[in-house]
Amino acid sequence: MIPNRFAPTIRELKPVVERFAERGFHLYLVGGIVRDLLLGPTTSDVSDVDLTTDAEPNEILTTLAGMVHSINRAGERFGTIACSLGSTRLEITTHRAEAYATTSRKPEVRFSTSLADDLARRDFTINAIAIELTATEPLLIDPYNGVADLVARRLATPLSADISFGEDPLRMLRAARFIARFDLTPAEGMIVAIEKLAPRLDILSRERIRDELSRLLILPDPTKGLQLLVDTPLAINFLPALASLRLEQDPVHHHKDVLAHTIAVVQKCSPRLRLRLAALLHDIAKPKTRAIGPDGVTFHFHDVVGARMATSILTELRYPKDFIGDVSKLVALHLRFHGYDAGWTDSAVRRYVRDAG
Known part of the structure; x- marks a missing residue:
């Protein structure tokens, strides 16, 4: 009917x-x-x-x-x-x-x-x-x-997942997007196929991967799709630094690790691509800047190092130059909001608006 x-x-x-x-x-x-x-x-x-x-x-x-x-x-x-x-x-x-x-x-x-x-x-x-x-x-x-x-609410392939993803590896990234968009659960065997065939992403152009990542990030809630990327070897192909955030503890934001915090920030941001990418990459330098001192673990200058890393990552994914500049600037400025609750003056708000362009 x-x-x-x-x-x-x-x-x-x-x-x-x-x-x-x-x-x-x-x-x-x-x-x-x-x-x-x-x-x-x-x-x-x-x-x-x-x-x-x-x-x-x-x-x-x-x-x-x-x-x-x-x-x-x-x-x-x-x-x-x-x-x-x-x-x-x-x-x-x-x-x-x-x-x-x-x-x-x-x-x-x-x-x-x-x-x-x-x-x-x-x-x-x-x-x-x-x-x-x-x-x-x-x-x-x-x-x-x-x-x-x-x-x-199940995502399955018409033929076996091995055949489908082997023929066109872009479908593995599309799987992440569809799982997030429609709140689906992968069919039995799909994750095993992705884990086996993830290296076939190498035959895709960076532009194809960029476009699928962008489509995922502007969904109302991309959480399940991002989780699939990092729970399988997919992210290692084009965003290895993201997967490594799981190894970094997050004592400040009450998440078990920096990766969980990062995905939560992405979900809470307005679904605009510049903002979502900045959210995805804002703590990307924490593993590189981690240090242990008398006061415990620190990540000094992870905002500055992160902005450089964001530029490199987005350049590799062939985003436009001006777009990369915007995202990198947001990453560089993300720590400025600490202390906002304590009360910014009007002039402080104006300075941030000016500095953020």
């Missing part, structure tokens, strides 16, 4: 659906919009719609002629035609059955007439649910039990 909240989207797509059906092609609603509308009426951006079909790219173009605008053929060799239907952006992709080389996450694209092949190549079961629009009545197709996984 398809929930009634799908009705507006299905109505809007009706002209396209009828055109494909007239030409003997099947058309399916797939991807995030299906997942999100199954979860509830307010979680999906219905202005972006993904569809898949047994029509090949040239046939998609012929079928759409005269009824859509802003056609974009940039993804045509991968089977994707993008266009606009009113205010809705469509991406219509030919069913694909892909093969991956062990040295690259870029697949050799092979078109297929099988919806099952197409859904099998998707990252997670919750994204491998389709609705056939060209059937007599819209029909939900769920060969990998994605609906059951949504209900159980």
Whole structure:
């Protein structure tokens, strides 16, 4: 049974659906919009719609002629035609059955007439649910039990996790994001696969890793995703200094270690990327600056050293230069807030605003 909240989207797509059906092609609603509308009426951006079909790219173009605008053929060799239907952006992709080389996450694209092949190549079961629009009545197709996984709040892969993550290691980072975004629990065997295949992150560009980290950090609560990164070898690939914070005790903030404190600070910050990255890196230099003296453990100048480390880390991840400067400055200034409760003067607030830019 398809929930009634799908009705507006299905109505809007009706002209396209009828055109494909007239030409003997099947058309399916797939991807995030299906997942999100199954979860509830307010979680999906219905202005972006993904569809898949047994029509090949040239046939998609012929079928759409005269009824859509802003056609974009940039993804045509991968089977994707993008266009606009009113205010809705469509991406219509030919069913694909892909093969991956062990040295690259870029697949050799092979078109297929099988919806099952197409859904099998998707990252997670919750994204491998389709609705056939060209059937007599819209029909939900769920060969990998994605609906059951949504209900159980479980993250699983259509094929084995070893195959899925081995083919495209970016999916391991996407797993962290989906676990945090939807409050999911990894399916049995997923963590074992991540621990085994984490070194395959080496075939990814730093930009790909940067983008996934950014998407995770701006979620309302990225805690579970960050925890997955540091509980497995994933963070060691691109943020080894973060994982090492677990070894450092945190006697001040009542957490068992600096890593737990860091993740708590990230969660409490406004979900703006500069702030969240500054929160993630604000204590990054504590292991390097740790010293034991007459008064116990100290981390003198960890703010200054941390700012330099933040610059190095973010440069390695290919963030823009001005952005790196902003984050590093926030790391350098983070100790200034100690004592705020004791009462800052107006001029002290103005100095901080000036110094922070």
